[in-house]
Amino acid sequence: MDLIVGNWKMNLGGRDSLQLIEGILERLKKPIPGEAVICPPATALFMAGDRVKETPLQLGCQNVFYENKGAYTGEISPEFAREAGSRYAIIGHSERRQFFSEGPEINRKIEAVLNLGMTPILCVGESLEQRDGGNAWSVVKDQLKQGLQGISTEKLSGLAIAYEPVWAIGTGKTASPEDAREMASRIIEELHHLQGLRVLYGGSVKPGNISDFMSLAEINGALVGGASLKADSFAKLIYWEK
Numbered sequence: 505m506d507l508i509v510g511n512w513k514m515n516l517g518g519r520d521s522l523q524l525i526e527g528i529l530e531r532l533k534k535p536i537p538g539e540a541v542i543c544p545p546a547t548a549l550f551m552a553g554d555r556v557k558e559t560p561l562q563l564g565c566q567n568v569f570y571e572n573k574g575a576y577t578g579e580i581s582p583e584f585a586r587e588a589g590s591r592y593a594i595i596g597h598s599e600r601r602q603f604f605s606e607g608p609e610i611n612r613k614i615e616a617v618l619n620l621g622m623t624p625i626l627c628v629g630e631s632l633e634q635r636d637g638g639n640a641w642s643v644v645k646d647q648l649k650q651g652l653q654g655i656s657t658e659k660l661s662g663l664a665i666a667y668e669p670v671w672a673i674g675t676g677k678t679a680s681p682e683d684a685r686e687m688a689s690r691i692i693e694e695l696h697h698l699q700g701l702r703v704l705y706g707g708s709v710k711p712g713n714i715s716d717f718m719s720l721a722e723i724n725g726a727l728v729g730g731a732s733l734k735a736d737s738f739a740k741l742i743y744w745e746k
């Protein structure tokens with residue numbers, strides 16, 4: 505099933521998050537064609553989780569730590585994120601890699617999320633320099649390996665991978681559908697042993713271009729930043745049409 509995920513990043517507090525949820529729900533009168541997930545900031549997670557219960561919207565978190573409890577000041581417990589209602593967790597977003605130097609711990613985060621029965625959305629993607637140097641696939645392949653190594657095939661069933669070229673995030677530039685298709689098919693080939701794998705595209709997705717990506721057989725969803733912050737455009741993304 506298609507998976508449309510709104511990554512609100514650090515843009516909305518509790519009140520604004522609730523307001524946006526109301527706006528989206530008002531626009532979801534007819535049945536939604538796939539799954540729609542919102543990922544508010546951690547401080548809004550619990551309230552958002554309460555509000556979306558028994559609605560077509562599902563909840564995800566933008567990041568978690570790899571331990572559930574303990575002396576880890578300031579971290580987000582995967583168990584608490586799930587308690588708030590999260591069923592999905594974005595892991596290894598390029599902004600986490602860039603600003604918080606995330607790398608090796610991504611693997612433990614993926615495992616922690618899976619242990620709680622949540623679905624991780626592992627983000628991978630190359631920089632412009634890496635693409636221009638012809639290294640896009642080797643970078644993505646390494647990120648997949650680093651993120652997933654040592655985790656059993658059974659545990660990983662239902663995993664989502666978001667291919668987000670770093671140069672396309674928040675820039676208004678997108679990968680060409682052909683490049684996105686090629687990368688998605690390599691990811692699928694690499695992870696062919698996983699059941700129920702979904703590959704999402706992310707990077708400047710908006711109502712005007714979502715069908716370029718979603719109509720590709722290899723791509724089953726979108727991870728959306730900027731265009732998920734307005735009720736109107738997020739609803740349009742949920743009801744995208746070929």
Ligand code: PGA
Nearest residue numbers: 673674707708728729730
């Ligand atoms: P964008 O962000 O849609 O604003 O490019 C995507 C993301 O970072 O997940």
